[in-house]
Amino acid sequence: MGLLVEGVWQDKWYDTRKTGGAFLRQESRFRDRVTADGSSGFKAEAGRYHLYVSLACPWAHRTLVFRALKQLDAVIGVTAVAPLMLEEGWVFAEPEPLYGKQRLHEIYTLADPHYTGRVTVPVLWDKQRRTIVNNESAEIIRMLNREFDEFAGPAPDYYPADLAGEIDALNARIYDTVNNGVYKAGFATEQEKYETAVRALFATLDELEIRLGRGRYLCGDRITEADWRLFTTLVRFDAVYHGHFKCNVRRIVDYPNLWAYLRDLYQLPRVAATVDLDQIKRHYYGSHRTINPTGIVPLGPALVLMAPHGRG
Numbered sequence: 518m519g520l521l522v523e524g525v526w527q528d529k530w531y532d533t534r535k536t537g538g539a540f541l542r543q544e545s546r547f548r549d550r551v552t553a554d555g556s557s558g559f560k561a562e563a564g565r566y567h568l569y570v571s572l573a574c575p576w577a578h579r580t581l582v583f584r585a586l587k588q589l590d591a592v593i594g595v596t597a598v599a600p601l602m603l604e605e606g607w608v609f610a611e612p613e614p615l616y617g618k619q620r621l622h623e624i625y626t627l628a629d630p631h632y633t634g635r636v637t638v639p640v641l642w643d644k645q646r647r648t649i650v651n652n653e654s655a656e657i658i659r660m661l662n663r664e665f666d667e668f669a670g671p672a673p674d675y676y677p678a679d680l681a682g683e684i685d686a687l688n689a690r691i692y693d694t695v696n697n698g699v700y701k702a703g704f705a706t707e708q709e710k711y712e713t714a715v716r717a718l719f720a721t722l723d724e725l726e727i728r729l730g731r732g733r734y735l736c737g738d739r740i741t742e743a744d745w746r747l748f749t750t751l752v753r754f755d756a757v758y759h760g761h762f763k764c765n766v767r768r769i770v771d772y773p774n775l776w777a778y779l780r781d782l783y784q785l786p787r788v789a790a791t792v793d794l795d796q797i798k799r800h801y802y803g804s805h806r807t808i809n810p811t812g813i814v815p816l817g818p819a820l821v822l823m824a825p826h827g828r829g
Contacts, residue, residue, distance in 0.1 A: 545653035571638045605620050702764050748782045
C-alpha cells in the first residue's frame with residue numbers, strides 16, 4: 518500500500534501492532550467540495566474535473582456508479598489505475614493523460630508537495646486549479662448526485678430530504694460492519710479482532726436479509742445512496758471477501774433476498790459496465806501479499822449476475 522511522508526514515497530503496510538491486531542482506516546485528507554453555484558470555490562462545470570479510480574476498489578467504484586447513473590460520462594473524465602498495488606502503490610498501466618504521471622502518489626504531490634498520508638482512490642481532481650478537490654468517496658458521490666444536475670441526464674435524487682435520516686443511519690451501520698467490516702476482518706492480525714469483525718459483519722448481513730424481505734430496496738420502494746454504498750461491497754463479496762478476507766460464514770448467494778437484490782442493482786441501466794470482476798480478483802489476490810503470498814488468483818466463483826432476480 519505505502520504512503521507519502523512529507524511528499525516522499527515509503528513502501529510501508531498498515532501497522533497493526535499499535536492497535537492490538539486491529540485494522541484502522543485513515544481518514545481522507547482532501548475534503549473540499551464542488552458546488553453548483555461555485556460558492557465553495559469549486560464550481561460544477563463540464564470538463565473541469567477528472568476522477569482517478571481503481572476498477573477493483575469498492576470506494577472508487579461508488580463514484581463510477583454515480584457517474585454512470587447520473588450520465589456524467591461526457592462531463593467528468595476518468596482514469597483507472599492498474600489492478601496491482603505493490604511497492605509503488607497505485608500505478609497507471611500507461612502514463613495518465615493529464616500530466617503523464619506513472620504513479621498516483623505523483624498526483625498527490627502535484628496537489629501538495631509536502632503531503633503526508635496514504636495515497637488512496639478515488640481522487641476528484643480539478644484541472645483548472647491543478648489540485649485534489651476531494652478523496653473521500655462518501656462526499657464525492659453526494660456531489661455527483663446533486664451538484665452537477667445542470668449537466669446530468671434523467672436520474673432520481675439518491676439522497677432525498679425525506680429519507681436523509683434513514684439513509685444516514687443505514688450508511689453508518691453498513692460502513693462500520695460491512696463496507697469497512699470486511700477489511701477489519703481481512704487485515705486483522707489477531708484472532709480476537711478478526712472474530713469480532715466477522716461476527717459483526719454477518720449480524721448486519723442477517724439483518725439486511727430480513728429488511729430486504731420487506732421491501733425491494735433498503736428504504737422501501739425507492740433506491741437510494743444507501744443501496745449503492747452497499748452494492749459495491751456485495752458485488753465483491755463472494756469473489757474476494759468470502760475467501761481472501763476469511764469472511765466465510767456464508768456467501769451472498771446463500772441469502773435469498775440479498776442475492777436477488779444484488780442482481781437487481783447490477784441489472785439496472787449502466788451499472789454492469791462499472792463492474793470488472795477480473796480486475797477485482799487480480800487486485801485483491803495479487804496485491805495483498807501479506808494475506809496471499811503466492812499471488813495466485815482463483816478461477817472462481819462463477820457468479821450469474823444476469824439471472825432473473827424476481828424483485829420487480
